[in-house]
Amino acid sequence: MEITAASLVELRRVEQLKYDYCWAYDDGDLDRLVSLFTDNAVCELGSFGSWTGRAEIRRGYGELMAATGIPGSRRHAVTNPDIDVRGDTATARWCVLDFRTEAGLAQPVRIVAVADDEYCRVDGRWRIARSALDVQWVEPT
DSSP: OOHHHHHHHHHHHHHHHHHHHOOOOTOOHHHHHTEEEEEEEEEOOGGGGGEEEEEHHHHHHHHHHHHHHTTTTTEEEEEEEEEEEEEOOOOOOOOEEEEOTTTTSSSEEEEEEEEEEEEETTTTEEEEEEEEEEEEEEEEO
């Protein structure tokens, strides 16, 4: 991919979409979270669930939020973005860190994972078309 000012702007927009996803999830803003997905998006989150379409995504994330005390008990960070923008589609790979935020924890890291995402531009805005999570480490219980 040739690097141009325009391509850097699009790369940054895709990156911001992932950050918006993390903030919406951690803040418990289900409406905002679901709005970041395409109508027929696919989420493949391993043991956390797999959902297709905004209605299933809303239900699935709503259940996860309720089960894990969100908002208030978690913060997600995504790092090491490897983003490839090709016209109106893009792919990205992220390192995902899931932190517990309760006071007094000796070990706040809950999960280390890799997310492989696909994006598409819909009506001029980037949306998540597919998100697959590969959990590589879980806090021992």
